[in-house]
Amino acid sequence: MKHNQVLLQVELSIEPNALKKVDFCAPQSYQGTGFLSISDLPRVAEEASTIIPGDGFDWSVKTHFEDSPGSEPHQILDLGLKGRLHLVCQRCLQGCAIDLDEKCRFVLVLADVEADAYPIEDEKQEPLVVNQHFNLLETIEDEVLLSLPLIPKHPDGFCEPHTSTFGDEEGEVAANEHENPFNILKNMKKN
Template sequence: MNRNQVLPQVELSADPSALHRVDFCAPQSYKGAGFLAISAMPRLAEEVSSIDAGDGFHWQVDTYFTDSPGSEPHQILQLRLKGRLHLLCQRCLQDSAFDLAEERQFVMVATEAEADAYPIEDDQQEPLVASQHFDLLELIEDEILLSLPLIPKHPEGACEAHASSFGENGAEDDELEKPENPFNVLKNMKKSS
């Protein structure tokens, strides 16, 4: 590829179905942005506790080629994600809104072997195997799923106590529900002998 050659730039469609097949093997760069509703990402939809109006993610993709000394130029993919979803707080078991903003950079490689050989020390960009039918929507969904908190919780002090989890009367309910001590039977047997 000639260093002075200007590559065409293709505008990606914001339609989720168009993101399933992007040709990253073609000598062209891509640019695009759009909004993805939670319903467009089925694996993510399984994780959320509820879906409010406006829940989803704005995405932006830009690709460009960099010169690599002694080899073909590499295509770099920059992905930006910003959005909101609702998860179940593990502290109070109530719905909680989570805002996510992520930026990732990937280098497109030709084969799985190249991806496996890519230096692990380079934490600025991950390798992705380019294909003529690259599923960009799946990559976006993967990155959102990887960004979710392991244990979703409200910020400290923001949880509301749920009446059904603690009971209405508090200590009074505890006294009513105390089980009888099983050793009382043995104590009574010893007294009678």
């Protein structure tokens, strides 16, 4: 690719099915914005405790070519995600809204070998293997899933930890029934 070459700027479709086949191998750059509902992202929908109309993610994509010393320019993909998903709070076991606002940067490569050779210490961007029929929708869904908290919970002070359904008396009876196995050793030492 020549440095003075003007690249075609392609506007991405907002239709989820159109995002399943994007030709990132063509010498052109892409940009686009849209909204994906939870139903457009089936793996994300499996994680949701409740799906409320209007829940989903605004996405934005922009690619550009960046010079790389000693080699051809690399294509860079900037992905932005912003939206809401309802999960189960692990403290109170009630539904809680999780708001995501993520920005990711990828360097687009054509083969796994290139991705494997990419420096691990580069935390600003990670390699993404692309082809002529790249599934951008799947990558968006992957990034949403990776952005979810490991332990979803309400902000501190919003909810109380989930307590056992057993009453106090039942809990005490259950504790007394399970005698400490080391009491036998304690009694042996006394004798």
